[in-house]
Amino acid sequence: MKVLRKNQRVISIIMMSFMALFFLSGCSSKEPAGVNTEVEVVDKINITYVKAPLNVPSIVQKHQGLFEEEFGEDNIEVNLLEITSGPEQTQALAAGELDFLNAVGGTSAILAAANGVDLKIISVYSRAPKAFMILTNSDEIKTAADLEGKKVGGPKGTVLHQLLITALDTNDLSEDDIEYIAMDIPSALSALTNGSIDAALLAGPAALQAIKSGAEIVTTGEGLVEGTIVVAVRGEFLRKYPDLVKRFAKVHQESLAFIQNNIEEAYRITAEETGLTIEDAKMMYEWYDFDPAIKASDIEELKVTQEFLKENGMLDKTISIEGLITVIE
Template sequence: MIRGKKLLTLALTAVIGASVLTACGEKKEAKKENVTEINMTYVKAPLNVPSIIEKQKKSFDKEFEKDKINVKWHEITSGPNQTQALAADELQFLHALGGTSAILAASNGVDLKIINVYSRAPKAFMIITRDDSIKTPKDFKGKKIGGPKGTVLHQLLVGTLEKNGLKQQDVEFINMGIPDAVAALNNKSIDAALLAGPAALKVVKSGAKVVANGEGVVEGTIVTVASGKFLKEHPEIVDRFKKVHKNTIKYINDNFDEAMDMTSKEVGLGVEETKEMYSWYDFDMNIKDEDIEELKKTQEFLLKNGLQQKEIKIEDIIQK
């Protein structure tokens, strides 16, 4: 009788164990099925050709529609606004985020992971003037310079000043967005502007002068970021996201003229101007050792200028 009870107990244990495993399996499947929507940012400037192509050709929609996952683009261009939305679980992917914004958000506790480099474009970030007395960066001393604070462009200004024996305190830096900086430069309320992308090209074409760009100062590293929580729960979706982006870059290379035509219409430039700007960009998505070093340099800039309070280990915010 005791032996029979033992056998019954063992049988029940096995059944319960199998039920638990089955339930776990079902729960895991349910978690995958719960992904009905993917939210990502759409940032077309300065010249984010892959995003423009991906949106117009519905590349992500086609990848995920077979799983009944709806893809939604959100045109949020401000780095802090992007990372706040990610932290609030309103976005899963930040597709083209400045390295500065990624580092600042992570240092403030936002759970994020850099899954690939979006672009590098030192020549696309410029300091531009209409003042004939400014011939070299050394002539910035005592001048008013406008541009967005805590960004790649701000890093360019500080790096350029230091390279020429000056400090930020030697100029009057005014925090303003790119459109405002263009207007201020044109009405001469500032002496130089920190500009990038089509805005910079249009100002130069209208007769303004580039005094410095990022070459030898800053790479202008832009990254793609995923929610750390989402990556942990759905690594296969993140892998598929990256696969779509990789295929987009191949498409651009294989269908260059078509891609440039689509991009020029979206950013309001001529096709030849778009091609000129595109030559400034490196869209290789692989994260290289040099990229990690550049992000470390960016963190040093943020810490040194009081824009970041808590230092982080850059490797910790990169997808393994």
């Protein structure tokens, strides 16, 4: 009997120890000591707002407050920043000051990625070959072949610059055969108007303004360049917050649905935001394809763009275009 009572006491001690261990385990963290399991909270998202040449989805997103509505429910502040220059956009992204480039030229995205900027293309923003133009006020210039020896102004390393080089190449000319002056679109429009250049590389409302003032179209991008504009995200942001990136893509789809279902309202909003007439907004809208899906033809166009950059001394090394793309499901 003494042995039995002794065994019972041993069993009781073991059971009490086991229960104490179980209780303590249930109250403690399941992670090993020293592991930080705290999830970083996002309190703001910075997105570029680029309304020109005629970025109707962005204009609708801003006017309807679509991003604020989507992320506001989680107390996430949305900042729409008007940074229109491609290089300035990618520099700000690299510095962590931007999370999404909501309309950046394929040229700028490729240049940035090739130079080490951590970004991913998540969709196409637009394709608009008709929206990119070479314009002139000179009676001597009828085709791109007539640009030989002439002064041409426009933004370097852009879709418009690519259009110029491609147009020259189809006429057995190169940039060495013209006097190319690098300048932004407003400066090119002003220079064309005051006669300090013979031809200007213009797009969107600036091109339309020049045409209304009497300028003639030397060529558009049709058959030469697609004018591919993309949407890109900071790589670190994508890796940390894939669900927020999906929600960004969802908002973009919502803006496209709004345009489709409320086209006249979209024209009105766009006209007000850009200073165009509603008739001009309607006309220019026909130049654009806003389908965000990345097609095989888009990938090939980006590869052509990369070759253009390399052949013209703006890019030392090439990167995998497919590796630059992350499709958001």
